Amino acid sequence: MLFRHLPDEIFQALSGSNRGLIEAVLYDLAEVFYDHAEDPIKEKSTIIEAIEDTLHNLDSYAWHDDQKESFESPKTIHDYALRIYHRLVNTGWLVEEQELYRVSVLMTPQISMLLRALVEISRHGKRNYGATVLSILSNLESVAKHPKERGVTLSQSAEASRDFSAHLNQILLGIRSLQRELFSSRDPKAIVAGFFDLFVEGILIADYKTIKTSNNPFRFRRQILEYAQEFLSNPALMGDVAQCYVDQQLITMAEAQALVEKDCQDIIQTFSSIEQRLDRIDEYRYRLEKRAADTARYMDSSRPGMANKISGIISDVAKFERLPTLKNVIGSRIVGMESAAQPMKRREPPPPRVMTPVEVSIDAIKLRDQQRRFHEARQVTVTKLQSYLERQMNSQDNKHILDFTIESVEDLVCFDHLRYVGSLGVAAKKIEKAFEVQFTQRYLDVHDFVECREFNVVRRSQA
Structure with a gap:
């Protein structure tokens, strides 16, 4: 079952x-x-x-x-x-x-x-194409350089390619089902809301936008296809990869060669048919955007889709040698300048350009590391607090507030949170069991850092 x-x-x-x-x-x-x-x-x-x-x-x-x-x-x-x-x-x-x-x-x-x-x-629909394509390319490069030791990673690349191809199909089917749902709706508000909520937020930004950028992840497609075709055309290389399959999966050489050939064919088929599927996705995307744009344009009127109707009328009129006189239409408000707005043109893909890697400066990396370390130092954890207490108390049973030392940001944060040990949750119970914080009514300035109530930290065995 x-x-x-x-x-x-x-x-x-x-x-x-x-x-x-x-x-x-x-x-x-x-x-x-x-x-x-x-x-x-x-x-x-x-x-x-x-x-x-x-x-x-x-x-x-x-x-x-x-x-x-x-x-x-x-x-x-x-x-x-x-x-x-x-x-x-x-x-x-x-x-x-x-x-x-x-x-x-x-x-x-x-x-x-x-x-x-x-x-x-x-989390369906949110996928990083660049990471997927780069991982496939990296695995194939590793197989080409070390076929006997790392040949089994070819199967991982093939599995990632199949999953990647299935995800492209899911995008296509998702846009198509969304198109059918919106086209069947007669409520302009529902059409516009569905377009932005389902398409723009769920598909366009998460998936489709990465395909149409100039930094296209499919620019590595040619290298991937070359590696896969090389594995099929080079018998010696295929034999080394198949031997790695035999050693790792404990199968016969014939079965290993069949698996290698199937994995290569799946990779080639996936990256060879990307253009056709992207064109279909682009076609559905254009229809969706045009439908939403027309609906938004005619939201205040009761005639959505009038642009397409007027285009059909003009096409029919163009068939006549002499233009007919439309006595019943001229002078009415059905056809006007606003209702005959030009349909939105299809957006052309950006022209290709040479990509040059941008190097991050050493100063920027250093500043980022300093900020990361500073934020880590400010975080309060029970482990840090317990370590600070054990280090400060050492073997003493009682310690005054002025006897505590503050030598770093971590020490300052831990010292400031000693007063709130009782409100740090269940995780801080082990600190409460070992130490007790006893307060007085006086206020002291501790090392020119913190001004707070005077307290003594006492071990529970001596409390």
Whole structure:
């Protein structure tokens, strides 16, 4: 079965009255669980904090009780986060594992793959053509230079080419379906709104605009085709690449040669037929833009598409040797200068020009690195704060505010946040367990940096 690896209740969370909140939380949790630099098994507190951050970013939220639960109605963001967390656990999106008093949260491989697929669908249409074409070219260059060691990357290039070709088809079908939807509409406002929301925002800016710029990513098409054709025409080179396929995929030489030939043919077919598909995309794009322009021009009148009708009348009149007298039309307001506006001309592609790489100056790179390091220094993390406290306290049990040293931007930020340890969230609880900040009513000027209330930092064992 298609869904035999998924829980039966997996889609209940996305079908109820609270699906808007659940979708927003799952979208952000995907980033938490996909972090390649972190452990895929998260602590329960980390997941709840991530849900709270998502709720903070939402404009409004309300919880609807679709079924009876043992929880009270949520009143704070933390209550909302707990309710959503338990809903995700009950429906199978999250799995809890308990070791003594520690509760860990993870996603099963099947659920993780499902969530990744749903996120990719939501990001449909936003693809970087330049990165895709450059990665294919880079892999083919690597195969040509080192066929025995890196020949298997040819299969990755072929897979990227097939995916790239499929994405071009998706753009074509997306524009065509949008055209049919707009052409069938009789509401001028819906036509203009649909054009800007669906085409301009979803397809033109995200995908199509990269195709029509002077810095066209398809300028590398000739090199890609040359590499693919060279692999097919050079038996020795094909044998080396096929041998790499044999070593990496544990298949026979005949199967490897067939795969190499198929991968090369797919690359050639993809980049040889780009012009035809781009022309079709351009044709649909022209029709959409003209339809939206005509609709906007005649928005205030009740005669959308009058320019095409007048063009047809003029074409029919041109067939007569002697022009007929249109007694019933002359003098009326049906045909006028405004209604006979000239249709928009098709935009021609920009002329080719020689591209010269622009080198970034050393001073600009240095300034960018300094700004990056400064912003990193200003960021407050629990790890930085704990390290600063341990370094300042050393082996002491009690330390006054004036005894703390401030030697860098990081020290200044950490010192300034010592007073707010209690409001830094669940992650800072381990600092509160180890140290206590005791305040007085006096205000002091610390090292000409910060003016704040006097306090002492005391270890909990000596508090």
